[in-house]
Amino acid sequence: MGLDDRKLEVLRAIVEDYVATQEPVGSKALVERHALGVSSATVRNDMAVLEEEGYIRQPHTSAGRVPTDRGYRLFVDRLSRVKPLSPAERRAIERFLVGAVDLDDVVHRAVRLLAQLTRQVAVVQYPSLTRSSVRHLELVPVSTTRLLLVMITDTGRVEQRVVELPGPVEIDEITELRRTLNATLVGVKLVDTPPLVQGLVERAEPQGKATMSTLVSVLLETLVERHEERLALAGTSNLARMGPLDLTTGALRPILEALEEEVILLKLFDEVKSGAARVRIGDENEVVDLRATSVVSTGYGPGATVVGGMGIVGPTRMDYPGTIATVRAVARYVGEMLGH
Amino acid sequence: MGLDDRKLEVLRAIVEDYVATQEPVGSKALVERHALGVSSATVRNDMAVLEEEGYIRQPHTSAGRVPTDRGYRLFVDRLSRVKPLSPAERRAIERFLVGAVDLDDVVHRAVRLLAQLTRQVAVVQYPSLTRSSVRHLELVPVSTTRLLLVMITDTGRVEQRVVELPGPVEIDEITELRRTLNATLVGVKLVDTPPLVQGLVERAEPQGKATMSTLVSVLLETLVERHEERLALAGTSNLARMGPLDLTTGALRPILEALEEEVILLKLFDEVKSGAARVRIGDENEVVDLRATSVVSTGYGPGATVVGGMGIVGPTRMDYPGTIATVRAVARYVGEMLGH
DNA sequence: GGCTGGCACTCGTCGTCAGCGAGTGCCAGT
DNA sequence: ACTGGCACTCGCTGACGACGAGTGCCAGCC
Numbered sequence: 116m117g118l119d120d121r122k123l124e125v126l127r128a129i130v131e132d133y134v135a136t137q138e139p140v141g142s143k144a145l146v147e148r149h150a151l152g153v154s155s156a157t158v159r160n161d162m163a164v165l166e167e168e169g170y171i172r173q174p175h176t177s178a179g180r181v182p183t184d185r186g187y188r189l190f191v192d193r194l195s196r197v198k199p200l201s202p203a204e205r206r207a208i209e210r211f212l213v214g215a216v217d218l219d220d221v222v223h224r225a226v227r228l229l230a231q232l233t234r235q236v237a238v239v240q241y242p243s244l245t246r247s248s249v250r251h252l253e254l255v256p257v258s259t260t261r262l263l264l265v266m267i268t269d270t271g272r273v274e275q276r277v278v279e280l281p282g283p284v285e286i287d288e289i290t291e292l293r294r295t296l297n298a299t300l301v302g303v304k305l306v307d308t309p310p311l312v313q314g315l316v317e318r319a320e321p322q323g324k325a326t327m328s329t330l331v332s333v334l335l336e337t338l339v340e341r342h343e344e345r346l347a348l349a350g351t352s353n354l355a356r357m358g359p360l361d362l363t364t365g366a367l368r369p370i371l372e373a374l375e376e377e378v379i380l381l382k383l384f385d386e387v388k389s390g391a392a393r394v395r396i397g398d399e400n401e402v403v404d405l406r407a408t409s410v411v412s413t414g415y416g417p418g419a420t421v422v423g424g425m426g427i428v429g430p431t432r433m434d435y436p437g438t439i440a441t442v443r444a445v446a447r448y449v450g451e452m453l454g455h
Numbered sequence: 456m457g458l459d460d461r462k463l464e465v466l467r468a469i470v471e472d473y474v475a476t477q478e479p480v481g482s483k484a485l486v487e488r489h490a491l492g493v494s495s496a497t498v499r500n501d502m503a504v505l506e507e508e509g510y511i512r513q514p515h516t517s518a519g520r521v522p523t524d525r526g527y528r529l530f531v532d533r534l535s536r537v538k539p540l541s542p543a544e545r546r547a548i549e550r551f552l553v554g555a556v557d558l559d560d561v562v563h564r565a566v567r568l569l570a571q572l573t574r575q576v577a578v579v580q581y582p583s584l585t586r587s588s589v590r591h592l593e594l595v596p597v598s599t600t601r602l603l604l605v606m607i608t609d610t611g612r613v614e615q616r617v618v619e620l621p622g623p624v625e626i627d628e629i630t631e632l633r634r635t636l637n638a639t640l641v642g643v644k645l646v647d648t649p650p651l652v653q654g655l656v657e658r659a660e661p662q663g664k665a666t667m668s669t670l671v672s673v674l675l676e677t678l679v680e681r682h683e684e685r686l687a688l689a690g691t692s693n694l695a696r697m698g699p700l701d702l703t704t705g706a707l708r709p710i711l712e713a714l715e716e717e718v719i720l721l722k723l724f725d726e727v728k729s730g731a732a733r734v735r736i737g738d739e740n741e742v743v744d745l746r747a748t749s750v751v752s753t754g755y756g757p758g759a760t761v762v763g764g765m766g767i768v769g770p771t772r773m774d775y776p777g778t779i780a781t782v783r784a785v786a787r788y789v790g791e792m793l794g795h
Numbered sequence: 796g797g798c799t800g801g802c803a804c805t806c807g808t809c810g811t812c813a814g815c816g817a818g819t820g821c822c823a824g825t
Numbered sequence: 826a827c828t829g830g831c832a833c834t835c836g837c838t839g840a841c842g843a844c845g846a847g848t849g850c851c852a853g854c855c
Binding site: 216217250251253255257263265267271273275276277349350351352354355356367368371372374375 | 556557590591593595597603605607611613615616617689690691692694695696707708711712714715
């Protein structure tokens, strides 16, 4: 494709202006607002080429141009540098996050911060259980036939389940169970626990086998299936900002619906990596209901490990460099906080 | 005020038709759809009176009538019976709730159910800590100078906090602490705990005083201040249903914003009572941003006690009898479930 | 060959205007 | 006290023309 430097420059100008004004941009306005060094006629020729190549399009025959998803993609990949955040912004992020008292608080603050800074809908995934390891298991007798099973992970997550036992158990027995569980499981990654847990019931004393067996089944459930992933969401009201353009079409419904479906949102973080942000623009989204939006996501965690994902959902018409920078910065700070 | 039976009947008909069609209702359409036994001219006269009294109004000089907030109020208070739910609906509610495995799950299911049945935005408050009592306290050593404090309430809520101790403590000491805490606090209502907790630090052994003191301050925080109230929200996408009428005005933003502010939502449950549902129509809302909506709320809890609130937020133009019935029914079922 | 100025053309937007019709208020009659 | 009838209001719709932003293309210039 024959896109020389000036044509790329024109595309960049179109994207920037459109993002800023939310209105189709014409050749004349372009030469006025950017020092392209050529006349509007030349720009028009360039635009014709860009349109032919599918990077921009005209909403109406005689209107200005608007970037296509493909145009945004090119812009993100080759025409923009990630904006470094201002020291003031960095300080704001830090100040906002340091007060957090526990994991819940960190996640909540992070998601609100992200929504506020990007003025978009923010999503933060709680540290994934599968990627954490067991720090401690606790058994709390609630009544003679009931135990509370508490699991603490190294990412600070605490999961608890009430276990109905087949019969009454002694305090001593519980102490022994607790000891065994911890000896077997502490330090083990959650994904690796199932076989170990299975082994426990086989090696249990005959008289404690029934108890151990119920305990183990609940444990497995907690470890692997239930509540596996949790999410925090904020900034939904920013959707209303998407512009009366899209509001009238009723395109809002499906987006709100998608945002309520945890399962759908979790897909966004399927293959997040730390550091690099992933950008999905419009049609590139696997989630059909989000085809009208762009998603910027990244992983976070202490050091280079990834324990969860976070990101934002907004109109394709968004400030990519700024948003990417913000998402990455918040992710890095949250990662640091998890390292205590 | 001289509102005879027929005028009230006319008001009821207007409310019902407007709720159903979402369009201003005229005198002619009214006599056609309802067997009022009089002509449209008579209805017009009645309407004139109703308008003078402030129960209905005309959006435009030559359009049909629309109920005012005051009109809805009269309708709710005197013109409608609560619709009993169909057995099918009852069964649906029950089936949806019985599968719940823990408190989190109950609340989540309840809020989704409510949103689905009413097709509105649903809010459920977690059982309030202040109204619960302590079932058990557990101390879990995480390292030599760190404890995890877990509190279980009789409503099934589990709160946990990590406590940084001033110095290392022995296992025996922890066992003793646990014993003391439980002996003092189990069965006590959370609101009544602070004085008891204060007493603990005074009566502590000299060498354990520092430990007890940090523990107590965290405990107080957990008991009284932090995370005091939590909420679950669902059905936000139903807001988009409020009709293109309101969408265009941009009235959506403030509502979405209000829904994100937990503090604001909690106000809705300030004085909920079990059994009776409270209805706030339009202007009656203390929360300014919700003046364009109506709120139906009620309390729930085992038996006649109230441990939390739930409700829905929707357009003033809503099916009040149906919504009230649904909210009350879900609240009753959830209350039953909490009684185990 | 690439850039430019100029020009004809397209087409969406805006304001005006007339016709339609739903709905009203009022009045005279039963 | 209710009803039928009638004149009136006024928002909605569609047609129409003026306007103007923006385009594509072409001939000419460097």
